Every structure is written in structure tokens, then in C-alpha cells.
Amino acid sequence: xxxxxxxxxxxxxxxxxxxxxxxxxxxxxxxxxxxxxxxxxxxxxxxxxxxxxxxxxxxxxxxxxxxxxxxxxxxxxxxxxxxxxxxxxxxxxxxxxxxxxxxxxxxxxxxxxxxxxxx
Amino acid sequence: xxxxxxxxxxxxxxxxxxxxxxxxxxxxxxxxxxxxxxxxxxxxxxxxxxxxxxxxxxxxxxxxxxxxxxxxxxxxxxxxxxxxxxxxxxxxxxxxxxxxxxxxxxxxxxxxxxxxxxxxxxxxxxxxxxxxxxxxxxxxxxxxxxxxxxxxxxxxxxxxxxxxxxxxxxxxxxxxxxxxxxxxxxxxxxxxxxxxxxxx
Numbered sequence: 001x002x003x004x005x006x007x008x009x010x011x012x013x014x015x016x017x018x019x020x021x022x023x024x025x026x027x028x029x030x031x032x033x034x035x036x037x038x039x040x041x042x043x044x045x046x047x048x049x050x051x052x053x054x055x056x057x058x059x060x061x062x063x064x065x066x067x068x069x070x071x072x073x074x075x076x077x078x079x080x081x082x083x084x085x086x087x088x089x090x091x092x093x094x095x096x097x098x099x100x101x102x103x104x105x106x107x108x109x110x111x112x113x114x115x116x117x118x119x
Numbered sequence: 120x121x122x123x124x125x126x127x128x129x130x131x132x133x134x135x136x137x138x139x140x141x142x143x144x145x146x147x148x149x150x151x152x153x154x155x156x157x158x159x160x161x162x163x164x165x166x167x168x169x170x171x172x173x174x175x176x177x178x179x180x181x182x183x184x185x186x187x188x189x190x191x192x193x194x195x196x197x198x199x200x201x202x203x204x205x206x207x208x209x210x211x212x213x214x215x216x217x218x219x220x221x222x223x224x225x226x227x228x229x230x231x232x233x234x235x236x237x238x239x240x241x242x243x244x245x246x247x248x249x250x251x252x253x254x255x256x257x258x259x260x261x262x263x264x265x266x267x268x269x270x271x272x273x274x275x276x277x278x279x280x281x282x283x284x285x286x287x288x289x290x291x292x293x294x295x296x297x298x299x300x301x302x303x304x305x306x307x308x309x310x311x312x313x314x315x316x317x318x319x
Contacts, residue, residue: 013176021141021180028137032270033126036133042269043132 131194136269139188140276143264145181146228147283149174150257153250154290178232185225214267221263227256254291 008016035041126133152174156167189205192198204211208226209219231253238246261280270276 008172010172010176013172014179017145017173017176017180021145021184024144025134025137025141028140029133031275032133032137036126036129042272043129 129195129197131191132197135188135191135195138184138191139264139268140270140279142181142184142188143260144279144283145177145184146257146260147287149178149181150253151283151286151290152177153253154287154294158290158294175235178228178235182229182232185228189222189225217263217267220259221267224256224259224263227252227259231256254287257287 032041036043152170156170156174159167192200192205193202198213200211200213206222208222209215211218231250234241234246234249241249261284264276264280265271268276
């Protein structure tokens with residue numbers, strides 16, 4: 001006696017295949033959505049991708065901080081100057097006085113030769 | 120994320136593409152089983168009838184997936200096709216050749232699937248002749264996937280297409296090569312009748 005294997009009805013088989021297909025559909029759909037969100041979808045052309053990337057990029061604001069440094073030089077208070085000295089004397093060494101004699105006149109250089117060119 | 124990359128803005132487009140992938144896989148499974156059935160690869164009792172049962176169920180699901188793949192495009196606000204665009208070959212402005220090829224393949228797949236139910240009226244011979252062209256519908260579907268498919272260059276889709284096409288190529292080679300027919304034992308009429316009755 002041979003035992004016949006139980007045969008599924010067509011709706012039952014359809015339900016199995018539809019379930020598997022639905023699962024596959026959800027898997028592919030999730031993958032494509034992820035791809036789209038990551039800007040890697042082939043549908044997005046270079047222009048759209050650039051626009052999307054620009055829109056997604058954080059806004060960079062350039063903030064210039066200016067610092068004003070005021071340097072004040074405080075000179076030490078002048079020491080008790082001798083009477084009659086009109087010019088205040090700084091604490092530093094006085095600038096050397098250069099005495100220059102009258103300059104010797106330098107003879108003028110000879111005039112450059114005149115070169116004429118024909119043609 | 121903004122309007123360009125927000126998947127919520129492309130729900131119909133993404134769903135249509137996903138269902139297209141599912142449809143081509145189902146179609147290839149159906150064609151593979153059909154080739155193995157017609158090639159009488161397995162002669163164990165009960166196997167052809169069971170294969171025919173799965174063949175029918177997968178073909179019906181594939182047809183529904185193809186229809187869904189097209190109908191979902193109607194909701195896409197970027198492509199925005201009309202009913203005529205998705206039903207009439209070469210009418211769509213977006214890649215008319217490849218979408219047209221896909222639409223022809225879809226119609227042929229539907230015709231071949233539902234021809235099973237009019238077999239009594241059209242006759243066995245005509246049905247067999249008609250059913251033989253299923254392979255053509257599959258070739259059109261693969262051409263549509265590669266030519267028009269957005270993910271045609273994606274490695275995962277290439278891997279899927281290779282994986283589903285390889286058994287069909289082997290099965291078709293086995294089925295249609297003259298040498299393979301000589302090595303196969305002829306089908307016994309009584310069993311063939313029983314298989315036909317079990318499948319119908």
C-alpha cells in the first residue's frame with residue numbers, strides 16, 4: 001500500500017509563496033530606502049546628490065573674533081630735572097650725536113654714450 | 120535628510136522597484152520549474168504533479184507582482200506616468216524602449232499564466248505551442264531589468280540576475296538540445312495522462 005503524500009491546496013501554496021514574496025519585498029524595500037537615505041541611490045543624479053549633500057551639510061558660520069590690544073607704555077616719572085632744563089631727559093641712553101662734515105661734491109658721472117641704431 | 124533623499128518622498132518608486140525585483144525572481148522560479156517539468160527531469164511518482172502545483176502558484180504570484188510593479192508607478196509623483204504609459208508598450212517617455220520591452224514581457228507573462236485556465240478551450244497543442252514562448256517573456260523581463268532597471272549596475276542585482284538565470288540556461292540547454300532528447304527515455308502515455316489530470 002502506497003501512502004499518498006498530502007497535497008496542498010492552491011490557496012495554501014499561494015499563501016506560502018505570497019508570504020515569502022512579501023518578506024523579500026520588505027527586505028529589498030528596506031535596503032533601497034537605506035540606500036536612498038545614505039545618498040547612494042542610483043536614482044539620485046549628480047545634481048540632486050550635490051543638492052542633497054549641500055542641504056544635509058551643517059551650516060558653517062565664520063565668526064571673526066577681533067581682539068584689540070592696546071599697549072600702553074608707561075614711562076617712569078621723570079626724575080627731578082635740573083632747573084632750566086627744558087628738554088626732558090629719558091632714562092635711556094641718549095642718542096649718539098653724529099657730527100657730519102660738509103659733503104664732498106662728487107663729480108657727475110660721464111654721460112652715457114649715445115647709441116643710434118638704424119633699421 | 121531632505122526632500123531629495125527622504126525615502127518617504129519616494130515610497131511608490133522604491134516599492135515599485137522592490138516589487139520588480141521580487142517579480143523577476145518569481146518569474147525565473149516559475150520558468151525554471153516549467154523547464155524542468157517539460158524536460159521531465161524527475162520521474163518519481165508525484166513529483167511532476169507537485170512541481171506543476173508550485174509552478175502554477177509561483178506563476179500567479181509573479182503575475183500579481185508584475186502588475187503591482189507597474190501599478191505602484193502610478194503613485195510616483197516624480198515620474199508620474201498615466202495608466203496608458205504603464206499599459207501600452209513604448210508609450211512612456213521615460214526610457215521608452217526598455218520600459219516598452221518590460222511591458223511586453225509583463226503582458227506575455229500574464230497571457231501565458233492565464234492560458235493554463237483556458238487550456239480546455241484552446242486545446243493542448245495550442246497551449247503547448249503558446250507556453251513555449253514563456254522563455255521569451257523571461258528574456259524580455261531580464262532585458263528590461265538590465266536596460267531600464269535603476270539598480271542594473273548594482274552588484275547585488277547583478278548577482279541575483281546571474282543566480283536566477285543560470286538554472287534556466289542549464290535547463291533550457293538540457294530541454295532543447297537534440298542530444299539530450301535521445302538519452303531521455305520517452306514519456307509513458309499513461310503517466311503523462313495522469314500528470315496532466317493531476318495538474319488540471
